Amino acid sequence: MVLALIMLGVGSAVCGSSQSIASLVVGRCVQGVGAAGPLSLSIVVLADLFELRERAKWIGGLNGIWTIGSITGPVIGGALAKHVSWVSSRSVSATQLWAKH
Numbered sequence: 001m002v003l004a005l006i007m008l009g010v011g012s013a014v015c016g017s018s019q020s021i022a023s024l025v026v027g028r029c030v031q032g033v034g035a036a037g038p039l040s041l042s043i044v045v046l047a048d049l050f051e052l053r054e055r056a057k058w059i060g061g062l063n064g065i066w067t068i069g070s071i072t073g074p075v076i077g078g079a080l081a082k083h084v085s086w087v088s089s090r091s092v093s094a095t096q097l098w099a100k101h
Contacts, residue, residue: 004037039066 011031018024046058 001037001041004034004041007031007034008038009034 007030011027011029011034014027015024015031016027018027042062043059046062047055050058
């Protein structure tokens with residue numbers, strides 16, 4: 001889990017500081033691998049915490065939150081890229097990650 005969070009942070013930092021599309025793609029790849037850890041672990045924790053009858057409800061809720069983020073994220077990112085600049089919008093992910101600590 002710690003390794004996944006480190007990879008997520010490093011990938012976010014690489015994305016935020018990238019000066020070319022190649023480094024942006026590499027950063028997104030590292031970030032994606034790192035993001036798989038917390039997502040997988042959250043499902044494992046929910047499966048461990050709740051009985052089988054309630055498990056589907058909670059995992060469904062988690063997937064609903066994931067769906068909302070998947071829909072609103074590109075919309076917000078597109079608005080930032082259009083109205084601010086795509087260069088400054090790259091660092092939003094890294095800023096959110098470090099602000100939580």
